Amino acid sequence: MRWENGTIQWGPRLRKVTVRRLYTFYMAGFGFEDLLDDVGTALYIRCSDILYLRDARERGWRCLPCESRSDAVGPGPRMETTGRRDPHFPNYENELFACPACGWEFSWGAMRNTFRNKQLHSGGAVDAFEGFVKSWPAVVGDVHAKMRAVDMLIHSFHYSLRSEPDLPVRAAGVNLIEGRLKDVLAFLDALSADRHDETADQWRKERRKQRW
Numbered sequence: 727m728r729w730e731n732g733t734i735q736w737g738p739r740l741r742k743v744t745v746r747r748l749y750t751f752y753m754a755g756f757g758f759e760d761l762l763d764d765v766g767t768a769l770y771i772r773c774s775d776i777l778y779l780r781d782a783r784e785r786g787w788r789c790l791p792c793e794s795r796s797d798a799v800g801p802g803p804r805m806e807t808t809g810r811r812d813p814h815f816p817n818y819e820n821e822l823f824a825c826p827a828c829g830w831e832f833s834w835g836a837m838r839n840t841f842r843n844k845q846l847h848s849g850g851a852v853d854a855f856e857g858f859v860k861s862w863p864a865v866v867g868d869v870h871a872k873m874r875a876v877d878m879l880i881h882s883f884h885y886s887l888r889s890e891p892d893l894p895v896r897a898a899g900v901n902l903i904e905g906r907l908k909d910v911l912a913f914l915d916a917l918s919a920d921r922h923d924e925t926a927d928q929w930r931k932e933r934r935k936q937r938w
């Protein structure tokens with residue numbers, strides 16, 4: 727899903743109105759199944775993109791055209807440095823990479839322009855994103871398990887990996903739902919305000935710890 731018609735398409739964040747509609751219909755108990763599938767699939771793509779970029783930062787880029795072929799059987803091959811430079815970008819980001827299988831190439835600067843300011847950084851919420859990518863395909867056929875997976879993901883947090891591992895440093899919802907941090911927090915507060923299940927209680931508990 728990330729490679730379409732020769733361009734990179736990162737999965738977009740969800741609109742608040744879509745998420746609110748899903749919760750309203752789910753609470754009412756009918757007419758939510760298709761919307762739940764749409765939202766869950768969008769989140770699955772979004773989390774996969776976040777994890778793709780994390781893997782690229784840590785281990786090197788994988789070829790998107792190869793990975794997106796209909797007959798692809800796994801992740802694309804790792805891109806290799808070509809020793810050539812892209813004149814459109816300054817020194818630190820002009821290195822050109824190429825796929826050893828299909829020859830697709832890009833510079834670090836060109837790639838970064840595709841995801842800049844798109845809230846695709848995994849930060850300290852890798853467990854939440856990975857957990858959803860693993861659980862979503864496994865809950866097929868169980869609408870309540872699907873809804874729980876979506877609910878848990880959008881109410882999850884980034885944690886500092888260093889000095890205070892239990893301190894939430896940011897809501898992961900900002901990576902998944904459109905809007906500024908303040909707006910997304912208010913939206914998620916409202917979404918869980920009248921509930922007393924585990925996810926809602928956990929959300930309030932972590933929100934009370936916050937310093938941001």
Ligand SMILES: [Zn+2]
Pocket residue numbers: 789790791792793802803825826827828829830
């Ligand atoms: Zn390739």
